Amino acid sequence: MGSVLSTRAKVWWAVITVVVLVGALFPVLSIFMTSFKSSSDINSGTFLPPRWSVENYEQILTSGGSAQELFLSALRNSIGISLIATVIAVVLATLCAYAIARLNFPGKRLILTTALGVSIFPVVSIVTPLFNLWRNIGLYDTWPGLIIPYLSLTLPISIWTLAAFFRQIPWELEQAAQVDGATPWQAFRKAIVPLAAPGVFTTALIAFFIAWNDFVYGISLTSTSAARPVPAALAFFTGASYFEEPTGAISAAAVVVTIPVVVLVVLFQRQIVSGLTQGAVKG
Amino acid sequence: MASITLKDIVKRYGDGFLAVDNVNLDIADGEFVILVGPSGSGKSTILRMIVGLEDITSGELDIDGVRVNDKAPRDRDLAMVFQNYALYPHLTVAENIAFPLRLAKGKHSEEEIRQKVERAADMLDLREHLDRKPANLSGGQRQRVAMGRAIVRDAKAFLFDEPLSNLDAKLRGQTRTEIARLQRRLGTTTVYVTHDQTEAMTLGDRVAVLRRGVLQQVASPRGLYEQPVNLFVAGFIGTPPMNFLPGEVKGGRIELPFGEFDLPESLASAVGDRGLVIVGLRPEHFEDARLVDPEKKDRGHTFEIQVDVTEWLGAELYAYVPFDMHESVKGQLEELDRELDGEGLRTQFVVALDSASRVRDGDTTELWFDPTKMMIFDPETSENLTRDDEEAERIETDNVEDRRRSLERAQKQEAQV
Numbered sequence: 047m048g049s050v051l052s053t054r055a056k057v058w059w060a061v062i063t064v065v066v067l068v069g070a071l072f073p074v075l076s077i078f079m080t081s082f083k084s085s086s087d088i089n090s091g092t093f094l095p096p097r098w099s100v101e102n103y104e105q106i107l108t109s110g111g112s113a114q115e116l117f118l119s120a121l122r123n124s125i126g127i128s129l130i131a132t133v134i135a136v137v138l139a140t141l142c143a144y145a146i147a148r149l150n151f152p153g154k155r156l157i158l159t160t161a162l163g164v165s166i167f168p169v170v171s172i173v174t175p176l177f178n179l180w181r182n183i184g185l186y187d188t189w190p191g192l193i194i195p196y197l198s199l200t201l202p203i204s205i206w207t208l209a210a211f212f213r214q215i216p217w218e219l220e221q222a223a224q225v226d227g228a229t230p231w232q233a234f235r236k237a238i239v240p241l242a243a244p245g246v247f248t249t250a251l252i253a254f255f256i257a258w259n260d261f262v263y264g265i266s267l268t269s270t271s272a273a274r275p276v277p278a279a280l281a282f283f284t285g286a287s288y289f290e291e292p293t294g295a296i297s298a299a300a301v302v303v304t305i306p307v308v309v310l311v312v313l314f315q316r317q318i319v320s321g322l323t324q325g326a327v328k329g
Numbered sequence: 330m331a332s333i334t335l336k337d338i339v340k341r342y343g344d345g346f347l348a349v350d351n352v353n354l355d356i357a358d359g360e361f362v363i364l365v366g367p368s369g370s371g372k373s374t375i376l377r378m379i380v381g382l383e384d385i386t387s388g389e390l391d392i393d394g395v396r397v398n399d400k401a402p403r404d405r406d407l408a409m410v411f412q413n414y415a416l417y418p419h420l421t422v423a424e425n426i427a428f429p430l431r432l433a434k435g436k437h438s439e440e441e442i443r444q445k446v447e448r449a450a451d452m453l454d455l456r457e458h459l460d461r462k463p464a465n466l467s468g469g470q471r472q473r474v475a476m477g478r479a480i481v482r483d484a485k486a487f488l489f490d491e492p493l494s495n496l497d498a499k500l501r502g503q504t505r506t507e508i509a510r511l512q513r514r515l516g517t518t519t520v521y522v523t524h525d526q527t528e529a530m531t532l533g534d535r536v537a538v539l540r541r542g543v544l545q546q547v548a549s550p551r552g553l554y555e556q557p558v559n560l561f562v563a564g565f566i567g568t569p570p571m572n573f574l575p576g577e578v579k580g581g582r583i584e585l586p587f588g589e590f591d592l593p594e595s596l597a598s599a600v601g602d603r604g605l606v607i608v609g610l611r612p613e614h615f616e617d618a619r620l621v622d623p624e625k626k627d628r629g630h631t632f633e634i635q636v637d638v639t640e641w642l643g644a645e646l647y648a649y650v651p652f653d654m655h656e657s658v659k660g661q662l663e664e665l666d667r668e669l670d671g672e673g674l675r676t677q678f679v680v681a682l683d684s685a686s687r688v689r690d691g692d693t694t695e696l697w698f699d700p701t702k703m704m705i706f707d708p709e710t711s712e713n714l715t716r717d718d719e720e721a722e723r724i725e726t727d728n729v730e731d732r733r734r735s736l737e738r739a740q741k742q743e744a745q746v
Contacts, residue, residue, distance in 0.1 A: 221382050222415035224402040226429040226478065236428075240419040 081297035102298035119271035120279030128257035131196035135253045139204030147212035165202035173266045200253035211245035331393040331485035332358045338388035348374045350542040361519045365529040366539035367670045372522045408484035412491045414475040416463040423459040426477040449481040486518040513739040549728035556721040560711040572678035575655030576608040586652035588632040599714040609704035615680035618695035629699040651677045
């Protein structure tokens, strides 16, 4: 912690930080600016909009906007599907990780390696068979039709993070609480849950982002607004005329779907950090 | 406060491993009993069975005469201090100590809890740390918080599971005396598990020595030291440990690795018609022949020996003397060494001499020892043939008397404060 950097090192760190920040944030900023350009200014070539306009936002959010129908239903689908996928993944992963951390049973390693195997399986290779299967059994273009493949993405990483997290919880605390006069349930709730909560929380956020950001499943397994999530819906935006690119509307939609992610991260920054660093500190 | 009785307690794990074999132990109300033994002797398992964290395979465990075998830990009303303290990291020191009180819903008012926590904190010198989190405390402070959590409610008994093994040597010594003082002041029945025989000797009213799940001997520290029942107890108690030497008995004389001596009358009868015995001699029963009073010298024997290594410690001097082990008892003594967590490096015996002695590494010197102090062990059964039951009985009676008096003094002092 308290190491003092030389001026030279400080300068270098500052330069690197700025380069990384610009590299990461410039595209976001550029999209943000584009979203405020009116359709005639899209090709203006300037970074800042010549005239600030909310035309694009009106288009996707207000009634009568050309993309409103498409966007709002997609937003609803995205929120619903991602939340449900997250809840299921976290509940299942918590139970699974608890068993892996606490119990010794045959096949423990198999579960972990299988989970890892599933998560490294390329999404593109499953999409086509899944498309055919879903059409045959009637899951195509439905919420469950997306929730199930999302679970295949979120479950493995949830199981791994939670298992690693649970292993670091001193389970002797549960016994100590029981000796102190707690029932088994009280011991779990008062001694273990407060320690496990940050880990579960972090995992939930990670799982939510994975589901929220998916594009491949979203575009392949849906065909109407019944289940199409936002990242897929953006591809279906149309301009005012055939010759006009819907760049402005897409930018506005991109900004809108980024907001919940940013808000979540800012709100729960402390929990995420303490979740990620829990194991590093003894005590 | 309560008495704890273990009757024929057996613990067999699912894989068939017999961790505790038929242990019988009576712990009186207010007594401080130590369970001691090398690793794997089943001492922690017994403690965990008493507190209810481990099922009892067979046998009966009574607290205050009531069978508690099937009671959950919370219904046994015992307090335990864990080896790694098991503090709740998300709670402050005050809340950690108050935890058992808060669990007993409705029993204590907020004000009562505060008073009890403060009283415990004062006893353990934790007053200024009450608002801190365990992560910000030193090892010794954490250990005291764990003790605070145990003493804050009036549990029937305290159970300690190697509470000092994570502390450094100096702190261990201080905390040890602190535990002794606390227990005497509160007069609460205490069971204390340790593998450290110094802790066992200094803390316990009575010490139970375990070996591979079998209880070897339960006695006062002095009883164990002076009248051990077998080789194992004799070798486990005392630092440096007792020396075990092969002794060949022939016509009233005994041949030890460093010479042949007359066997005293009292020992000869214990030996009987055995030809080979194991002789136990504590390091402090040897002396530098030049420093022994002439009068005392006549009572013992002197012999010439070459010293290998010496260690001068200020108060005394340890000298190490290598010797050749007799083949027929070699196996048994090596096994004993392994059981006592030794490495079986070389056969040597240790003598503790007066620090004024000028014996140094490699010297050939004359040592003196008193043959009546010899303990004779049967090489087959490893039983102590020279144990004096009457003397052992007397030591135990004295011990009970001493303990009663010191408890009374402590209570009287407490009343004055």
